[in-house]
Amino acid sequence: MSTPPPSPRWLRVALTAVVVVLASLPLAGITPFSQLENRLYDGVLVPLLPAPKASERIAIIAVDDRSLAELGQRWPLDRRTWATFFEKLASFEPEAVAADVVFDQPSQEDALLLASEVRRRFEAMPEGQGAAARALVGALDETARKLDADQRLAEALATVGDVTLGVIIASGPAFPNAATPLEPVARGVGALTLDARGMTVSTPRLFLSARSHGAMNVLMDGDGVVRRYPYMISHDGDAYASLALALRLSDLGAEAQRPIVERLLAADKAAPYLRFHEVEEEAGGAGSPWPRLSFSDVLYAGEDAEAVRELVRGRYVFVGATAPGILDLLRTPVAWGRAGVEVHASALENLLADRFLVRQGAAGWLSLVLALLLVGGFAVLLETRPLARRMLGYAAVAVVILVGVAVLLADNAGLLVALMPTPLGLTALATGEGLHRFIWGRRERERLAARERVLRAEREGLERLRAVVEHVGDAIVSVDAAQRIRWMNPAAESLFRRRARTAVNRPVSELVPSFAGVNPEVAKEAAEHEHAGVVLAGEAKVGEALVPVEATATAMKVGGEQYTNFVFRDVAARKASERQKDEFIAGINHELRTPLTSILGSLRLIGGGAVGEVPAKVKELVEIAEKNGERLLALVNDLLDSAKIDAGRLVLQTRPIELRALMAEAVERHGGFGARFGVTIEQLPLPEELASASVDVDKERIIQVVGNLVSNAVKHSPAGGCVRLTAGTGQAPGSVRVAVIDQGPGIPEEFRDQVFERFTMVMAGDGQRRPGTGLGLAIARGIVEAHRGEIGFDSEVGRGTTFWFDLPCLS
Numbered sequence: 001m002s003t004p005p006p007s008p009r010w011l012r013v014a015l016t017a018v019v020v021v022l023a024s025l026p027l028a029g030i031t032p033f034s035q036l037e038n039r040l041y042d043g044v045l046v047p048l049l050p051a052p053k054a055s056e057r058i059a060i061i062a063v064d065d066r067s068l069a070e071l072g073q074r075w076p077l078d079r080r081t082w083a084t085f086f087e088k089l090a091s092f093e094p095e096a097v098a099a100d101v102v103f104d105q106p107s108q109e110d111a112l113l114l115a116s117e118v119r120r121r122f123e124a125m126p127e128g129q130g131a132a133a134r135a136l137v138g139a140l141d142e143t144a145r146k147l148d149a150d151q152r153l154a155e156a157l158a159t160v161g162d163v164t165l166g167v168i169i170a171s172g173p174a175f176p177n178a179a180t181p182l183e184p185v186a187r188g189v190g191a192l193t194l195d196a197r198g199m200t201v202s203t204p205r206l207f208l209s210a211r212s213h214g215a216m217n218v219l220m221d222g223d224g225v226v227r228r229y230p231y232m233i234s235h236d237g238d239a240y241a242s243l244a245l246a247l248r249l250s251d252l253g254a255e256a257q258r259p260i261v262e263r264l265l266a267a268d269k270a271a272p273y274l275r276f277h278e279v280e281e282e283a284g285g286a287g288s289p290w291p292r293l294s295f296s297d298v299l300y301a302g303e304d305a306e307a308v309r310e311l312v313r314g315r316y317v318f319v320g321a322t323a324p325g326i327l328d329l330l331r332t333p334v335a336w337g338r339a340g341v342e343v344h345a346s347a348l349e350n351l352l353a354d355r356f357l358v359r360q361g362a363a364g365w366l367s368l369v370l371a372l373l374l375v376g377g378f379a380v381l382l383e384t385r386p387l388a389r390r391m392l393g394y395a396a397v398a399v400v401i402l403v404g405v406a407v408l409l410a411d412n413a414g415l416l417v418a419l420m421p422t423p424l425g426l427t428a429l430a431t432g433e434g435l436h437r438f439i440w441g442r443r444e445r446e447r448l449a450a451r452e453r454v455l456r457a458e459r460e461g462l463e464r465l466r467a468v469v470e471h472v473g474d475a476i477v478s479v480d481a482a483q484r485i486r487w488m489n490p491a492a493e494s495l496f497r498r499r500a501r502t503a504v505n506r507p508v509s510e511l512v513p514s515f516a517g518v519n520p521e522v523a524k525e526a527a528e529h530e531h532a533g534v535v536l537a538g539e540a541k542v543g544e545a546l547v548p549v550e551a552t553a554t555a556m557k558v559g560g561e562q563y564t565n566f567v568f569r570d571v572a573a574r575k576a577s578e579r580q581k582d583e584f585i586a587g588i589n590h591e592l593r594t595p596l597t598s599i600l601g602s603l604r605l606i607g608g609g610a611v612g613e614v615p616a617k618v619k620e621l622v623e624i625a626e627k628n629g630e631r632l633l634a635l636v637n638d639l640l641d642s643a644k645i646d647a648g649r650l651v652l653q654t655r656p657i658e659l660r661a662l663m664a665e666a667v668e669r670h671g672g673f674g675a676r677f678g679v680t681i682e683q684l685p686l687p688e689e690l691a692s693a694s695v696d697v698d699k700e701r702i703i704q705v706v707g708n709l710v711s712n713a714v715k716h717s718p719a720g721g722c723v724r725l726t727a728g729t730g731q732a733p734g735s736v737r738v739a740v741i742d743q744g745p746g747i748p749e750e751f752r753d754q755v756f757e758r759f760t761m762v763m764a765g766d767g768q769r770r771p772g773t774g775l776g777l778a779i780a781r782g783i784v785e786a787h788r789g790e791i792g793f794d795s796e797v798g799r800g801t802t803f804w805f806d807l808p809c810l811s
Contacts, residue, residue, distance in 0.1 A: 004440045006384075006433075007382060007433045008436070011432055015379070016376050018428070019421050019428065023368045026364050026418060035222060037420050038225070041419070042227075042333040045406055045419065052275050054289035059311055059312055059317050060290055061089075061298055062293070062339070063319075063321040064323050065324075067295035071295075079150055079153045080152065080153075082103075083149060085156075085298060085299050086156035088299060090156070090160040090161070092312040093314070094317040095315055096162040096247055098163075098243050098319070099165050099319045100321070101319070153206060154206055163211055164243060164246045165210040165212075166213070166215075167182065167216065168199065168217070169196040169215045170197065184240050186239040189234060189238065193230060193268065195235070201213060212250045214247065215233050217230060224331060226274075226331065227273050227332070229242070229271065232245065232265065242347065244351060245260075245347075264351075272414075275350060275356065276332045276335070276338075276346050278334040290349075291312075321341070354414070362415055363416050363417055371422045374401060375422055375426060395427075470490055474491055474567050475491045477492050479508045483515075484508070485507070492568065496540060496542060497542055534553045535552050536551045536566075537551075547572060553566050600626060607622045635775075645786070652697075652787070659695055662697075667681050674723060679718075682723070687728060687729075693727075693736055693809055694810045698783075705784060709805075716744030717742045717743050721743045732790070734809055735789075735807060737804050737805070741801075745797065745798060784805045789805055789808070790805065
């Protein structure tokens, strides 16, 4: 099978253009393949990116299951516990603290304790003791101060100093205390990736005690995986910091904060992709790349206080719940069970190291250029019609280049190029090429199957032809232009008594000496006569004897070479047969015709009274015998004429004669035959242009032709009918036509092809056969054709037949 042509260029250009359009859609904010891109990001890019180095400036304090068990509390923890925790945490000197928690409700537990204490004091106080009442008020004030957990927590937060409290920014209606003023980090930025309608913050006393506040929201994609982080969240067109950003900006001035904010606003609308650490699970729960302490470790720090201080001092500390029973754990590209506080810690780490990934902007343009180069290059390579394996290899190389460039750009420039358009384009082009080759292959197989059927038929035909040629009775010899024998069939081997293998490449003159030197002329003449060929006579050398042969030479070309094929026939047997035939004809002429002539002569003498008066009865019998003798003599003459015509020995004695006189003599001679059947024979006047026309013919033979036609017409005409003899211009230029017209029943269509065959008695249109030998019309045709003329007839059933013959005209 030949190599398939490349797929249509327009198809490859169209598919490449579609891929370019798809790759450019993200530049307009349209992401039709976001889920597939995220899957490729998780499965391909994340495993290939180098593992980021864990920051030494971050620590996590987790409210885990062990802490809840040791405190004997359930979430949310009471304010006194939080106050004690922050008081203790302040002694460990952290750089800054971010609490992934919102204290949005006042402490109801403090009010219950205060009411219980007042009731107990009043019940214990005697009546009428005023001094005691004043003392009670003082005691109540002191007790209220001690029992006010929010106040204590506010003072503890102030003690720590740089504390960032969580804020819940919601997409639904705001909570009751959402009116508490929160300062945005940027104004008039419009809608960001995460846009909110309301927010929930801590109670006013705690809100004012914290240095800053940040949104605790995380951003999950449609499949529930956290890949991006909203460093800022928009609300009414302004941007509010996340927990990680607020913690980072808390100890910076306004001038230092501005470039960080602007950088994040340009990074996918403040929601870039994060690079997470892949950590192994620990025995007690999820592992962490940063120092991690339990809440209770800090709260109850005693002898190990120095170890806690070593892990906390000078670090950004994130405090939040990690116990599975408190909140739903989050899924990231590298882990299935991450707490929100760990996501915030990763966001701060990415921010400190400027390590997050951006998909829009320059990354979008690079994605477009990369897809155009790789897909366009693959489309150009398909023009070379690569094999399927090589085509898949090209596609694999393009994918490797894409992934390699994507890893380099992500790790070094923080640009996240799209991975989907290029494989999609490569797949589309490969599929188009595959379908094109499949359709082409199917058509090619159909074409080859049809060709195989033709070749099979040709092979079968050649086999049949070879079988025919090898078993034909005639000897066949093929000779090239150099007169050398190239092939001969078994009949030739038998005729020349020589094996083909000894005769091949030998001169043809070794078989027929008289053919020496005549092959080029014979080949030329045979080529001119094409299928008819040229008949040659010669003598074949059979041993020491020479045998007369006749050869028919035909020319042919095979592969540009000229060949001449000779078909030899042993004419010795044919000549012997011709001699026998000649002897037979001579025998008939001597043994039949001569006695018949004598018999007819004797009968005529008897009937004429040469031997005396003959009785009437005897005379009648003599006349019958004379008529039958004449019929027998006519039959013998017809047989002799037919044999002469077949043997090509019909001798014509031609001389010019007027056409009018020729026709008149023919009518005069055969008029009596018509009278026997009650049919008149009439000669019609000649046309003016043929009044003096002459023909160069053998008069007796042409009168014989007219007689045969007239006798045939008389036999088929009804009694009282008329047979007309006429002449006119023939079909060929310079010829005359003689016609015999009868009024008989005509010749049926199915018998017309047999009219001029020997010994054929054609049935007339009335279904009757007329007497005769069946030789008359065959002899007439032989005589006319010997005069270089033409004979034929026109017939209509029920209306009669016209027999005609054309002869060359002298004038």
